[in-house]
Amino acid sequence: MELWNTWDGVREKLRDQYELGPFAEDTGLPVEELEQRVRKELLTRSAEPRIRQRAAMFSFLLENARIRVDSFDWFADHIATGNIMWKIQDEWQRAAAPEIPSSPWVERQVGYPRLDLSHTSPGWKNVLKYGICGIRDRALSARETARDPEGKEFFAAVATAYEAIRKYTLRLTAEAERQGAVRVVNGLKNLAVRAPETLQEALQLAYLYNQAQEVEGEYVRTLGTFDRLYLEFFRHDLQRGILTRDQAKELLKFFFDKFAALHFGAGHNLCLGGQHPDGSDAGNELTELVLEIFEERKDLDPKLSLRLNRNTPEPVLRHAARCVAAGINAIVFTNDEAAYPMLLKHGKRPEDLLDFVPVGCYEPAIMGREMCCSMSALVNLAKIVEALFEADQPPRNMDEVMNRCRHLLAEAIAATLERTCQWEKRWPEINPSPVLSGTMDACFDRGRDVSHAGAYYNNSGVMCAGLGTLADSLAAIEELVYKRKLCTWEELRTALRADWEGQEQLRQTALKCAPKWGNNLAAADDWAVAVATAVAEIINHTPNARGGFFQMGCWSIDNAVTFGQITGATPDGRRRGMPLSKNTGASLAADVRGVTALINSASKLDYTEFPDGSVIDVMLHPSVLRGTDGPGLIAALIRTYFERGGMFIHFNIFDAETLKRAQQEPEKYRNLQVRVCGWNSRFIDLSPEMQETFIVQAEAAK
Numbered sequence: 095m096e097l098w099n100t101w102d103g104v105r106e107k108l109r110d111q112y113e114l115g116p117f118a119e120d121t122g123l124p125v126e127e128l129e130q131r132v133r134k135e136l137l138t139r140s141a142e143p144r145i146r147q148r149a150a151m152f153s154f155l156l157e158n159a160r161i162r163v164d165s166f167d168w169f170a171d172h173i174a175t176g177n178i179m180w181k182i183q184d185e186w187q188r189a190a191a192p193e194i195p196s197s198p199w200v201e202r203q204v205g206y207p208r209l210d211l212s213h214t215s216p217g218w219k220n221v222l223k224y225g226i227c228g229i230r231d232r233a234l235s236a237r238e239t240a241r242d243p244e245g246k247e248f249f250a251a252v253a254t255a256y257e258a259i260r261k262y263t264l265r266l267t268a269e270a271e272r273q274g275a276v277r278v279v280n281g282l283k284n285l286a287v288r289a290p291e292t293l294q295e296a297l298q299l300a301y302l303y304n305q306a307q308e309v310e311g312e313y314v315r316t317l318g319t320f321d322r323l324y325l326e327f328f329r330h331d332l333q334r335g336i337l338t339r340d341q342a343k344e345l346l347k348f349f350f351d352k353f354a355a356l357h358f359g360a361g362h363n364l365c366l367g368g369q370h371p372d373g374s375d376a377g378n379e380l381t382e383l384v385l386e387i388f389e390e391r392k393d394l395d396p397k398l399s400l401r402l403n404r405n406t407p408e409p410v411l412r413h414a415a416r417c418v419a420a421g422i423n424a425i426v427f428t429n430d431e432a433a434y435p436m437l438l439k440h441g442k443r444p445e446d447l448l449d450f451v452p453v454g455c456y457e458p459a460i461m462g463r464e465m466c467c468s469m470s471a472l473v474n475l476a477k478i479v480e481a482l483f484e485a486d487q488p489p490r491n492m493d494e495v496m497n498r499c500r501h502l503l504a505e506a507i508a509a510t511l512e513r514t515c516q517w518e519k520r521w522p523e524i525n526p527s528p529v530l531s532g533t534m535d536a537c538f539d540r541g542r543d544v545s546h547a548g549a550y551y552n553n554s555g556v557m558c559a560g561l562g563t564l565a566d567s568l569a570a571i572e573e574l575v576y577k578r579k580l581c582t583w584e585e586l587r588t589a590l591r592a593d594w595e596g597q598e599q600l601r602q603t604a605l606k607c608a609p610k611w612g613n614n615l616a617a618a619d620d621w622a623v624a625v626a627t628a629v630a631e632i633i634n635h636t637p638n639a640r641g642g643f644f645q646m647g648c649w650s651i652d653n654a655v656t657f658g659q660i661t662g663a664t665p666d667g668r669r670r671g672m673p674l675s676k677n678t679g680a681s682l683a684a685d686v687r688g689v690t691a692l693i694n695s696a697s698k699l700d701y702t703e704f705p706d707g708s709v710i711d712v713m714l715h716p717s718v719l720r721g722t723d724g725p726g727l728i729a730a731l732i733r734t735y736f737e738r739g740g741m742f743i744h745f746n747i748f749d750a751e752t753l754k755r756a757q758q759e760p761e762k763y764r765n766l767q768v769r770v771c772g773w774n775s776r777f778i779d780l781s782p783e784m785q786e787t788f789i790v791q792a793e794a795a796k
Contacts, residue, residue, distance in 0.1 A: 097277060098340075101347045104166045108351040111167070117160035117174050121269060125176035128159055132178055145526035145543055149251035151179055152310055152529065153258035161265055165275040168294065168348040169301050170266045170282060179311045183211070183525050190520040197509040203660050204481070205510025206472035209517040210555070211312055211525050213469060215453050217462025217533030218318035221303050222296055222327075225289030226263060229532045230256035236538055245541025248548075251528040259306050259529075260286055292336055293327040297349045303533075304353075304362075310529040315454040317353075317364035317396065318461050321380040328380050339383070346387050354395035363772075365451040367401035367410070369430040375405040376448065385413045392422050394767060394774040399452040402736065403430040411732065415725035418745045421767060424774040426456050426709065426744045429736040433458060436702040436741070440634070440645065442551070455651060455772015456742040457555055457707040462534055465544050468555035468647060468706050470638070471514045474657045475625065476560030476674050478502050479567050479664050483590060488583035492572050496621075499568070500628045507556070507632045511644055514554060518639035521545040552642035555706030556633050559650030559657050562611040562675025565622035566666035566684065570608035572617070574600070574665065590663045593670045605667025612680025613687040614694035623698050630703035647706030648699070649677045651771035655784060673787050677709045677771070682787060683794035689714065689731065697738035709742040710735070711769070713791050715749055744769050750792035753777060757785060 107114070123131070136150050155175045162172035187209065199205045224232060230253050237249035267282040269275075281295045290296040304314045331337040337345070353362045366384060368376035388398060400414050414425055434447050442450075442460060449461040457468035481502045482495070489495045522545045531537040531544045542548035574580045581589070581600060594601040609618035626648060633646040650657070654676035663670045666681060675681040678696055685692045689712055696710045712731065719727060728745065735743050746769045756763035760778035768777045768788055777785065 098344060100166065101344050105351065107164070107166055108348065109355050111164060111172070111352070111355050114162075114164075117162050117172070119160070121162070122160035122174075123158050124160065125174055125178075128155060129176060129178050129181075131158075132182075137182070143247050144523055145247060145251045145528060145545075148179070148310070148526045149254040149528050151182070152255050155179070155309060156258040156262040156306070157265075161262075161269055163266055163270045163273050163275045163278065165273050165277075167275070167352075168277050168345055169298050169352055170270055170275065170278045171301050171305050171352070173262070173305070173309070175309050179309060183311045186524045190517075190524060193520075194513055194516045197513060199506040199509045200513065202477070202480075204474055204477045204506045207510050207513035207517055208470055208472065209514075209521060209524065210467040210470045211521075213315050213454050213457060213459075213467055213555070214307070214312050214530055215316050215318070215451055215459045215461045215464060215466065216303070216307065216314060216530055217535065218300070218323050219449075219462055220533045220535065221299065222290060222323060225299065226256055226260045226285060226302075227287060228289055230260065232538065233532060236541070240541050242541065244546075248528070248531070248537075248541055248543050248546075251526070251543070252532040255306075255310070255528040256532055259302065262306075263302060290327065291330070293324060293331050293342055294345055296324055296327045297345060301349070301352060307527075307529050310527060311525055312527055312530055315363060316451045316459075316461065317362055318451060319368060319449060320364040321366045321378055321384060322368070322376060325378050325380050328383075343383060343387060346384065347391060350387065350391060350393070350396055354393050357395065362396040363399055363452055363454065364396050365399045365401060367403075367406060368448060368450070369401065369403040369405070369434070370448060371444065373403070373405060375403060375407065376401075377406065377410055381410060382413070385410070385417070388425070389413070389417050389420075389422060392765070394424055394776070396424075397773055398425040399428050399456070400425060401428045401430050401433075401450075402732070408729070411729045412725050415728040415732070418728055419719055419724040419747065421747060423745050423747065423767065423769050426452065426742050426772065427732050427736075428452060428456070429741050431736060432701050432739050432741045436705055439702050440705040441643070452707070452742070455707070456649065456709045457647060458705060460551060463536060463549060464551035464553065465549040465640075466551075466553055466555055466645075466706070469557050470518070470554035470644070471510050471556045472653065473507060473510060473556060473558045473629075474560055474653075474661065474674075475503070475558055475629070476563040476567070476657070476664060477661050478506065479564065479590075480662050481506075483587040492568075492576055495568065495571060496624060499625070503625075503629060504632050507629070511556070511633070511636055511638075514644075515639035518554065521640070547640040547642070552638070552640040553705075554638040554640070554642065554644050555647050556644055557647045557649060557651075557653070557706065558629055558633075559653045560661075560674040561622055561626060561648055562679060562681045562684070563664055563666065563668065564625055565611040565618055566608070566675070566681055567664045568621040568625070569610070569618040570604045570665040570667070573608040574604060586665060590665065593663045594667075601667045604665060608666060610666070610680060610684040610686075611675070612685035612692045612695045614691040619695045619698050622695070626699055626703065630700075634703060634705065645705040646703060648704045648708040649771075650674065651677075652784070655787065677711055679711045683790045686794065693731065693735045693738070693740070697735065697740055701739055701741040704741065707742065709744060709772070710740065711746070711771075712743060713746045715792070716747055717749070719747065746788070746791075748792055750789050753785065753789045753792055
């Protein structure tokens, strides 16, 4: 059997591996029987602590579910659990919901309190350091010395979970031997008794862990500081002749393709680069290898986060920029020079900064030490405009308008955070997580699960969407009502409630003549800064219910569209139901003065006040990159934005005509990628509404 140089020939199988044929009947129980037995034999033990129930369910599934090993793959992993633990988690969460009262602000869709269980950053260092048996043995030892019953129960649950992973690894080993899957047999055998020693073993363990946590019920939202986590395994194999560089490259291609197949379009995040405490760049030879693979695979997933600093080698930045220029743009660029002060300002220890990773899309967290819960609450900033116009007495000037806006935002956000705290108090009953907790040193130190605030940092992120729309609305009010006096407050209120019906001339004036955020115009930018500052003061440092704090995020992801659908007409000329501004950027097609003006506007925000993350979306027309050094231009834009204090930036590069042709002939544009928000998607897979937003943006970028 040819072991190497097979990736090109099996890529289609790798893409479809989770859609391949049924699992062999003799490898375990069917999903229906698994669920019946879990509910009959385990859920009925209601007197047991919830974490014990969870560990028992997890163990039962890994020991009894059907499995499959693909002989063409370098990694084994397939198990058919039917997401049973996710179903039960949802049931427990719904059972908790009636005890949490709503509020007028929640009912009117301004604030969305939630329990965010799945924006996780596992302790990848400990996974690789201890291995399966090491974490199990660590928990068994800690159980013997635990001083309280809850600690003993926690450590017992961790030991149970990791013993189940060990047994599952042995099950995969036996099935691999039966199927003649010689690529994976030895690695699996070794992982069942010790920590990984080779790159293939380390990657296999990472995939097994990822799968185990997601069986447990929490998505893995980052693969960690990837180039540093796997560097010593890579060097070890090269030095000892276990692998060549090309063979390591092929292993990583298989590894990344598995993640792409697992959550197609959603994307695991892996982080490259970074900065050592002395200011030196933390990148290495694996950084460059991963970028090579990223460029060659031309795929949506995994998505990359490249941490940059003033000492990042220019070839590394240009390589990533070259990918973006070629349309391979599933990458977000991160500014360590802004991130480090932000992290320190919000309570992170200096020694933890090297392990900062973007979780999910671009939400900062300390790998293995923080449960950032970055979508614990959502706030539709633009929706506050409707409440702004409800007061009987019209404001006399813009000072009164802004004071009213601050008051309404404070009231809405306070009600949202209060209800989020009530959700958080129920977390231990809804989703104890011994698999995830077993990777975190702080959970061992405290003898507590992550659901009981066992992590070192236990914060709660608040995603705030529509900053640009609210800023533009305030600028339009100032322009229409108080400066040019084209209408009264009451007349503007009437126009908005009628969705501008019969007021098209006024709407066009608001749309085209009032200042807009994203054009380096103080008349709009000052309002964006004022709103962001006010919201940050309300959210940041407000205690949550887990011993941490709420943290403001200035981003929207695709809620720019979904929130827009339930938001009425706004004074900036936007009609009811139209998209809001996305992330920290301008309203749709409103940044008419070019990318430099957009960057200048965005640079006026204080990104240290957004510890839950922020990002600016830049769209460039392909013609901008023709006849010049395209990657150099992109690299210069990134450097400029970062020198001015920006935090995260990503790109789309296409023209409206190409997108329109893709709408008409989707079969010819199957590989056309767009950067949706914190993830990439094929353009043809987007909804018509989302496709249209990109077309409008592309037309404006000419």
